[in-house]
Amino acid sequence: MTNIKEINFAQERLEGFVRETPILNSPFLDEIAGRKVFIKAECLQHTGSFKFRGGWSAISAMNYDQRKNGVLAVSSGNHAQGVAYAAKAFGVKAVIIMPKDAPALKIENTKRLGAEVILYDRLNQDREALGLRISKERSLTSIKPYDEPLVIAGQGTCGLEIASQSKKLNIIESDVIVCCGGGGLTSGIALALESEAPKLKVRTAEPANFNDVAISLKDGKITRNHALTGSICDAILTPQPGELTFPIMNKLCGPGLTVSDQECLEAMYLAFLRLKLVLEPGGAAALAAALFRTNEIKGDNVIVVATGGNVDTTIFSQAIKNASEHS
């Protein structure tokens, strides 16, 4: 199991390259939530999401033979960009397998970061099998998006920052809500906080019908979603928690929170209005939970991780248009 030592090593490898993203707040958001809301703005990370941390962590730990051959990632977008950016910096060839229906922006960015992008059909092709075949044929090192210790350790560096920033803000006890897909970031942050700020308790935020982590945490065992498509939160739609991440989350996390797509859009509008941040729907789930699930949260403070901002203009326009008409 990944541990704090590996997170500290990852931090050493990331130092000087990762951004320590700021923690922001607004009295207007506090008013809505009925408590102080602190937003860790990971959308300001390189490539627009926390995924840079895990990608950099994995590639920076590879030996020269591995680097010579290159890396492969299967991703609908943010992991793709994180890996592509890190690979480019290390001069490593990156092959990224992306679904044809991934947001156009994420596909384009990945290509422009120098990666070779191979598109697949979500309904008719098995992406795992495709990835396995290509990585074998080309001797590429596969970097999984969450079930990979080096990736979990990299994402955990976000937790180290939260621990030290919270201390400066005098936040000793609080829920820390994390937008959750497969659980790489969630479990990494949970491990970091267990060691560095044990009264900060990690909880997950997921969209309705894709709250596999919340259900799995409740059941105490890995449970799959029934739905496969049907949410705008593309960044965090995973069929089930990871094999490596779930035991960590099951040990360390509080009950999961579930929000609607509409609430994510409203949170995007409020982040635009009050924080001057651009969030994507999946990156706004934790803020939505803090603002609209106030009865399920305790204490005077809540910390949320705004995990990403890679959103197409049409969805963003919709978010700020609809919400401003309703407010």
Next chain:
Amino acid sequence: MTNIKEINFAQERLEGFVRETPILNSPFLDEIAGRKVFIKAECLQHTGSFKFRGGWSAISAMNYDQRKNGVLAVSSGNHAQGVAYAAKAFGVKAVIIMPKDAPALKIENTKRLGAEVILYDRLNQDREALGLRISKERSLTSIKPYDEPLVIAGQGTCGLEIASQSKKLNIIESDVIVCCGGGGLTSGIALALESEAPKLKVRTAEPANFNDVAISLKDGKITRNHALTGSICDAILTPQPGELTFPIMNKLCGPGLTVSDQECLEAMYLAFLRLKLVLEPGGAAALAAALFRTNEIKGDNVIVVATGGNVDTTIFSQAIKNASEHS
């Protein structure tokens, strides 16, 4: 004349309350500019603009009699919010005189920050006379938006941050482009950099037809704009440079840069896309200059100050829609 000592004192008063805003960058923006572009994200400051610094600096320096009576500011928006926020924190009554046609969002925010807002008619009322009358009647201390030493010193703290952050980024020599209205921020930053990083040269960015500072710098004397209305860059439309700020700018700043409204909209789109930042048109002028006036800039690096993000949803939607259609 304001000096570095006063800026250092302002920094002491602001410490623990102001945000040290991050400096961001993107390889995609570097590609457009043909050099590395570093963006000081002052839109992430409290109240969504750098104006918080000056407001806090002024109120924190007031004696108790002045605080008891309250403060007055005349502003179309960002200065209003900065003063209102600081006044609220110090428990000081704030009266803000705003034009009726100021962006609705800025008027609403100022009210919700606890200030009394008095609206005036830009065409038929003299706002200076109105402000003078009310401040006299109610014994309010007037906080001018730029021609006020304590405000210049407060804005100068942004320059201290740029100096120390640039050092960490190994940027020794560079233009520092600042979105410029009356020159409070520009002159404050110029004074701070003169002392702390003398090879960082401040230059102004202004919208076409409102480039009074660029023209005044060229002429070596204060020159007024012909136009009074007709740009979307509401935050930086001032008739002429300040009496206190101009001598500082004239001594320390390089030639001014001028951009079109359309270029500001495109810079807003690129900040959305590449930095996950929300900028208002006037807050995007410096980025627009760095991206679209590349021939007027020298060197491998350029620093821009993204001064604010208080933009209505309609203008923001327009910016991201138009630009994405053209790209």
